[in-house]
Amino acid sequence: MxxxxxxxxxxxxxxxxxxxxxxxxxxxxxxxxxxxxxxxxxxxxxxxxxxxxxxxxxxxxxxxxxxxxxxxxxxxxxxxxxxxxxxxxxxxxxxxxxxxxxxxxxxxxxxxxxxxxxxxxxxxxxxxxxxxxxxxxxxxxxxxxxxxxxxxxxxxxxxxxxxxxxxxxxxxxxxxxxxxxxxxxxxxxxxxxxxxxxxxxxxxxxxxxxxxxxxxxxxxxxxxxxVADVRARLPPAEERPNVFLTYEGTTEPETFSPYRLDDRGTSKKQWRDLGVTDALAGTDIENLSTTNRGELDYENLLEVDPEVILVRGHERKSPSEFRDTVLDYMRNHPVGRELRAVQAGRVYRGGYLYQGPIHNLFLTERAAQQLFPGVFGEVTSDERLFDRQRVADIVNGEF
Missing domain, CATH: 3.40.50.1980 (Nitrogenase molybdenum iron protein domain)
Known part of the structure; x- marks a missing residue:
């Protein structure tokens, strides 16, 4: 075949x-x-x-x-x-x-x-x-x-x-x-x-x-x-930020591999559930794939100038470790520091490439707190958006 x-x-x-x-x-x-x-x-x-x-x-x-x-x-x-x-x-x-x-x-x-x-x-x-x-x-x-x-x-x-x-x-x-x-x-x-x-x-x-x-x-x-509970608490669509999702595994990023949120892959499910806008919408920038390995530099990214930047490749870092390395480097970059997401400190870890149903609950909670801290609490806070014990009960057969 x-x-x-x-x-x-x-x-x-x-x-x-x-x-x-x-x-x-x-x-x-x-x-x-x-x-x-x-x-x-x-x-x-x-x-x-x-x-x-x-x-x-x-x-x-x-x-x-x-x-x-x-x-x-x-x-x-x-x-x-x-x-x-x-x-x-x-x-x-x-x-x-x-x-x-x-x-x-x-x-x-x-x-x-x-x-x-x-x-x-x-x-x-x-x-x-x-x-x-x-x-x-x-x-x-x-x-x-x-x-x-x-x-x-x-x-x-x-x-x-x-x-x-x-x-x-x-x-x-x-x-x-x-x-x-x-x-x-x-x-x-x-x-x-x-x-x-x-x-x-x-x-x-x-x-x-x-x-x-x-x-x-x-x-x-x-x-x-x-998801219904989280959606019910979201601000109006016009008040939600546009998001640029990328992969860059180094702590000193110089280029960025783009992901498109509108391709409906499961790795972007939490962002769709939160109703965010893809910062690349309306551009001709293609999604990272087997055949497309294109990357954006800081000048390219400044043309898009997203409100929030989500960087994959750093999931084993804590939020503070990510901010002290990746975000700090971008703040000191001569072009990177001009990005409004960098200036506002709205650069976060971008979540798992491969997520299952348990992962998705945690990633949706994290994403809601990254994007809407005034509604759901800071991502570094102890606030929880779903019942851990109830999830554990289902996994353990108690439902």
């Missing part, structure tokens, strides 16, 4: 065994929900209500079931996965939220899986030693070695980022376990020519794969209540 083809109707070994040689195309989510209830539309904060995942029950055995997701298509399971691995922290966070942290065997990129937020949730955590033992799982040999029951990876990402062939994907799906994942943190890669999902659409599919739909629904209800 060529790189520009999708594999929505590709067949895993388990899918073939379960469906007797018949598989549904991934875009046609036929069947009924796993608990017999009618599915309801979901809204991930971007205004687009879409039906949730549906699950096709198999008649091959009493225990088999399937989940549909692009680009894999219909993915079947003979039993509930116990051992799992995710490429990024977003999908790993989904599994943790569903009470499956004990099953992690490693991750595709440990450096961008931020687990410190779990420290604020009683009884919630993940074994960091296992993650650090296998911090960059990207080769077939490692997939064989870890012998997982499901791989929360977008297989097209392996093909386009790590030089896998389609035959390599098929081999691992047949000999080890199926893939279930879709690269959703941004929507600007040319090779991603199949369906995207919102954070909660992807989260629901993972929940169906590990048979934790009720826990997902409890989390969904909590999320919707939290």
């Amino acid at each position: 060529s790189d520009d083809e999708t594999d929505d109707d590709s067949l895993t070994r388990r899918a073939y065994l379960t469906h007797g040689g018949t598989v549904a195309v991934g875009g046609l989510l036929a069947g009924c929900s796993g608990d017999g209830s009618e599915p309801t539309p979901t809204d991930d904060g971007d205004g687009s209500a879409t039906p949730p995942a549906t699950e096709t029950e198999s008649t091959a055995t009493d225990d088999s079931y399937s989940v549909a997701m692009a680009p894999m298509g219909e993915v079947a399971f003979e039993s509930v996965p116990e051992r799992w691995i995710a490429y990024d922290g977003g999908y790993a966070d989904m599994a943790v939220a569903l009470g499956k942290s004990d099953g992690i065997t490693g991750i595709g990129g440990a450096d961008r899986y931020y687990t410190s937020v779990y420290d604020e949730l009683p009884g919630v955590g993940v074994d960091r030693d296992r993650i650090e033992a296998h911090p960059e799982v990207r080769t077939k040999e490692e997939f064989y070695e870890l012998d997982n029951d499901v791989h929360l990876y977008d297989p097209k990402m392996l093909v386009n980022w790590f030089d896998w062939d389609e035959s390599d994907v098929a081999e691992i799906a047949e000999n080890v376990a199926p893939f279930l994942g879709n690269l959703i943190f941004r929507r600007s890669d040319e090779w991603h020519d199949y369906r995207y999902y919102t954070l909660y659409e992807a989260f629901e599919r993972v929940a169906r794969a590990v048979r934790e739909v009720e826990r997902y629904r409890a989390f969904r209800r909590f999320h919707d209540e939290f």
Whole structure:
């Protein structure tokens, strides 16, 4: 299969065994929900209500079931996965939220899986030693070695980022376990020519794969209540700042890689939920992607002159450490100090590239306090916008 083809109707070994040689195309989510209830539309904060995942029950055995997701298509399971691995922290966070942290065997990129937020949730955590033992799982040999029951990876990402062939994907799906994942943190890669999902659409599919739909629904209800409460307290749209989101991992930034908030990737969900304006709106500046690696210098950025600058690449710094390094450098830069965001001290850490449902709660709280401290409290304050214990109860199965 060529790189520009999708594999929505590709067949895993388990899918073939379960469906007797018949598989549904991934875009046609036929069947009924796993608990017999009618599915309801979901809204991930971007205004687009879409039906949730549906699950096709198999008649091959009493225990088999399937989940549909692009680009894999219909993915079947003979039993509930116990051992799992995710490429990024977003999908790993989904599994943790569903009470499956004990099953992690490693991750595709440990450096961008931020687990410190779990420290604020009683009884919630993940074994960091296992993650650090296998911090960059990207080769077939490692997939064989870890012998997982499901791989929360977008297989097209392996093909386009790590030089896998389609035959390599098929081999691992047949000999080890199926893939279930879709690269959703941004929507600007040319090779991603199949369906995207919102954070909660992807989260629901993972929940169906590990048979934790009720826990997902409890989390969904909590999320919707939290976001509704925050939105109800926001100032009018005309009083909200415009925001420039960028990546620059050094403490002495000279250039800035741009992100567009309007591409609806999950890594920008909190900013959309807060109704902020993209400072790049109306410009011809493209979003950072696999094919676009363009950067802006201070002169370029001064032409945009955003009210708030959010810099990614500094999540292991505290707010004060960030201000004492990155912001301090920009304040002393001959051009940087002319930016109104710098003059006002409105330069902040930009949040995780890969965020799951637990991450998103914390990042939305942080973003609200960064942008609207008069309403939600300073980002360095002890004010909390959501109930940590209630989140922990859902993760721990008490809902």
